Amino acid sequence: MTNLAAKIPLPVQAAAMRGVFRLPAMLKRLIAGKPVTRDGQTLALDAQLLVKLTAASGINLTSNSVAESRAGMEINVDLLPSPPLDVTSRDLRMSTPDGELPARLYTPRDYAEPGPLLVYFHGGGWVLGSVRTHDYAARFLAEHSGVRVLSVEYRLAPEHRFPAAVDDALAAFDYAHKHADELGVDQQRIAVGGDSAGGNLAAVTALQCAQRGGPAPVFQLLVYPEVDFVTKRRSRQLFAEGFFLTDADMNWFEGHYLSPDDDRSDPRISPLLAGDLSGLPPAYLVTAGFDPLRDNGHAYAKALEEAGVSVSYQCQRDMIHGFINFAPLGGRFREATLEIAAALRAGLAYAR
Known part of the structure; x- marks a missing residue:
């Protein structure tokens, strides 16, 4: 995660993520950009939007150290909403x-x-x-x-x-x-x-x-x-x-x-x-x-x-x-x- 993203409080980042994905499709498209097609496939708008947001925030799956990479994955979970599920x-x-x-x-x-x-x-x-x-x-x-x-x-x-x-x-x-x-x-x-x-x-x-x-x-x-x-x-x-x-x-x-x-x-x-x-x-x-x-x-x-x-x-x-x-x-x-x-x-x- 970039220094910029690290400076933004996690609750603020999580709220922003939830808000963006609740936008109408037309606004999502404006943020995500033109549709991406490769190998005869077109990337779903939701997937393209996520890729765009993670790239902008500097979120990567792996980093220089194992410890940083593990911490990043744990933190990224907290950026996602938690819809209720009836499971114990x-x-x-x-x-x-x-x-x-x-x-x-x-x-x-x-x-x-x-x-x-x-x-x-x-x-x-x-x-x-x-x-x-x-x-x-x-x-x-x-x-x-x-x-x-x-x-x-x-x-x-x-x-x-x-x-x-x-x-x-x-x-x-x-x-x-x-x-x-x-x-x-x-x-x-x-x-x-x-x-x-x-x-x-x-x-x-x-x-x-x-x-x-x-x-x-x-x-x-x-x-x-x-x-x-x-x-x-x-x-x-x-x-x-x-x-x-x-x-x-x-x-x-x-x-x-x-x-x-x-x-x-x-x-x-x-x-x-x-x-x-x-x-x-x-x-x-x-x-x-x-x-x-x-x-x-x-x-x-x-x-x-x-x-x-x-x-x-x-x-x-x-x-x-x-x-x-x-x-x-x-x-x-x-x-x-x-x-x-x-x-x-x-x-x-x-x-x-």
């Missing part, structure tokens, strides 16, 4: 082979125990983010899907590089399965999901469960996941900068998450490169049109389908990376996130 939550700690993991369990109104559960992994490039930064996203998914959500505070890099987050994600699923009665959920209706880096962890968890045999998720919710650290596809260049997540950000995340000697083709890093994807649970995979990760996600959906996995793929062509975090702003962000919640509801409705 409680914090808990999960015992794992590597120690206790904090988590937060969200329960929608009228949830009938034992019901379905989504074990959720937040985004942030394996370096940033927390249960707190994704609190609204988890609440939103719980309320609009009717599914209980367990959001996991997995270990972050660079303090804990690969495979720490992978180990935590698998351990979190195993904990949920083992403690289903305690959590008030149906052991046979547990899904894994996440956004961005969290989508990667969800995909990797599903893959590892299939490979080992035994307890496994019945559904995977993959929101603009990173699935291939080896191949840089066309969207990586097309949307390298100017649309929230940048190519520089991705390089920054990789440099902190992985060590130089790590094999980028390891399926625990790049699930798209696994030799066998058969036997995986059904998946809903969504990408954003103006996202460097778009083509990787699409490639994974095709690979799953070719392996005989039931997969529903949706590209929100007018959206940017991270759109579920901006659902509190309403408009297209909320609409796109509602579709994800609907897919989760449908995916777990009859899963067994």
Whole structure:
């Protein structure tokens, strides 16, 4: 965040953000500028407005230090409105082979125990983010899907590089399965999901469960996941900068998450490169049109389908990376996130 933005009190910045997004579309367009079209797609007005505002304020996803980047993401959450959601939550700690993991369990109104559960992994490039930064996203998914959500505070890099987050994600699923009665959920209706880096962890968890045999998720919710650290596809260049997540950000995340000697083709890093994807649970995979990760996600959906996995793929062509975090702003962000919640509801409705 720039020095100018830092000098403006946070409540003032938050009020300004809320006010701008409540303006009539005509005024939003005046602020955002002419429509942006690339690769046959037109950026949603709400997304273009957000990009314009963040650029003007100097807000970046990553900065020189990990501490500054983490603090920035936490602060940016407070700039967003907090529309009320009829969801209760409680914090808990999960015992794992590597120690206790904090988590937060969200329960929608009228949830009938034992019901379905989504074990959720937040985004942030394996370096940033927390249960707190994704609190609204988890609440939103719980309320609009009717599914209980367990959001996991997995270990972050660079303090804990690969495979720490992978180990935590698998351990979190195993904990949920083992403690289903305690959590008030149906052991046979547990899904894994996440956004961005969290989508990667969800995909990797599903893959590892299939490979080992035994307890496994019945559904995977993959929101603009990173699935291939080896191949840089066309969207990586097309949307390298100017649309929230940048190519520089991705390089920054990789440099902190992985060590130089790590094999980028390891399926625990790049699930798209696994030799066998058969036997995986059904998946809903969504990408954003103006996202460097778009083509990787699409490639994974095709690979799953070719392996005989039931997969529903949706590209929100007018959206940017991270759109579920901006659902509190309403408009297209909320609409796109509602579709994800609907897919989760449908995916777990009859899963067994």
